[in-house]
Amino acid sequence: MVLLKLTLRSLWNRRATVLLTIVAIAISVALLLGVNYIRKEAKISFLSTISGTDLVVGARSGSIQLLLYSVFRIGNATNNISWKSYQELAANPLIDWTIPLSLGDSHRGYRVLGTNQDYFRYYRFADKRPLELAQGQVFAGAFDTVLGAEVARQLGYKLGDKIVIAHGTSEVSTALHADKPFTVTGILKPTGTPLDRTVHITLEGLEAVHLDWVAGTKVNGYNLSAEQALQKNLQPKLITAFLVGLKSRTAAFRVQREINDYKREPLLAILPGVALADLWQALNMFETVLRIISAFVVVAGLVGMLTTILSTLNERRREMAILRAVGAHPYHILVLFILETLVLTLIGCLLGMFLAYLLVWGARPWVLAEYGFYLRTWLPDLDSFNLLALVTGFGALLSLLPGIIAYRRSLQDGLTIRT
């Protein structure tokens, strides 16, 4: 008890440097907790890219590849699904709804997705949140487009603007479908998913711009105006993938098997939740790196504390001699140093928790506006307490260094006051 009182008084006496040390620890702890929080939130955000969809169907390839191009708009499909097969499969009575997806074109680096109104009706993300329009409305005509929040913000588009899509997905594309521009009729609210970076157009529009194209190049001398194109049959012959919502989730495996066994063409149906978890596993590096970074930040904070304590050792020799004179055992001196670091790290951890809370609270409106992602309030969970216990334990371990130095010195110095 007396040692704790001595520790607290001694710390109070040095409160200016002590405060700085505590702030340094608090900041590193706040970073540790913050990074840990972001890591978890990122995972939740990642896993909530798509929800409410029971199956994702594409040409047969790997499940992660299918997930990547259909949901994350990364990479390309190896093959397509014929419209006929799609229609046939979608007629399955167990299926409630389907969303056709047609990929392959881009607009200034953003992927263009051909789909229909069902996309806006049925697509769900995060906690089964539906898509909402920030402005305008869902496309009605073939040459209408609905932009993701980031596309509109980055490229500065407003309702009524005309945009031209490019053939292929390379960022600098020269092959433009310049003769058939699309009109922006709607802009989506931010979702915090790859949807924000997507240009949504109708399947018919996508078909129309490709009418006078064959095998990836424009056919010379064959020019159809937008009006002429609209007169043609714009029913697509191929789509890239489609999303399936079932009447009952329990039928998922059955429908999955039926699609995988489909005879007309080789298809693959995946459960998006499972594939997402697999993909997150593959991205484990990201988690590990974040963990390592935050660990180093904490080590830096604690080493800072160690430096401060070590630098006071000399001026505190006198203190040690006095304590020895009144009967303190050298181990009392050791305990004094351990207590000191424990007090510093504990206060640092508490302050760090408060800082982490403030940071998340302060960043919430900004993150919501920029990324459409609602940060949940940071509250200390078991995981955080484990981390803090680890930090405190490590701090106590570090305190052994000055503690042992002071212990040995006080054995040597005895009652000799060295100033």
Next chain:
Amino acid sequence: MNVIELNELQFRWANQPKNTLALPELSLAQGEHLFIRGSSGSGKTTLLNLLAGILLPTSGHLQVLGQDITQLSTAARDRFRADHLGIIFQQFNLLPYLSVLDNVTLPCKFSKRRQQQAGQLAATALQLLEQLGLAQINPSTAITQLSVGQQQRVAVARALIGKPELIIADEPTSALDADTRDSFLKLLFNQAEAQGSTLIFVSHDPSIAQHFPRSLDLQQVNQVWFC
């Protein structure tokens, strides 16, 4: 029973070829006041560390209050020191982060015996401070606001609290001017006598010897100078 009883006491640092201290004999009765004169390098710090049980003699016999110090473990020697010894340093006697009162009562926090003998801690401390002429000082004052003379008197109060049998003072007056020194000595003697404590006073200043009934020149008795 003598407070100090030593025979053929020798001390040598582990890495030194020669003894630092070699005393043929010394005994000190209870209540006696002894002045030990010694300049720096005469081995007086070593002697004090030996008497306080911080260092152990290389050879010889050393009894403090009838207890053979060499037979005690390190922890037991620390407890022994806390229970029976009051120590006053040259200066910087006090912990800067404790109040006057907390500094005075500090030894009682490390010794149950002294705590019991002091009784009501705060009251005893205040009484000691008053007897040492510090009645006007607010006991919750920070140490740094006191003059050096006042600080040394607070140190005396700390050494006296809980009636330890032996008071060891190591040059406590070297930072004081002549007037303050004499009144300091008078207060120290009075209080030590009032408690019946034995006093060992070490200084390089020969003029202090006149205040003591018995004095010893360490330079003469320490035999390392002759061998």
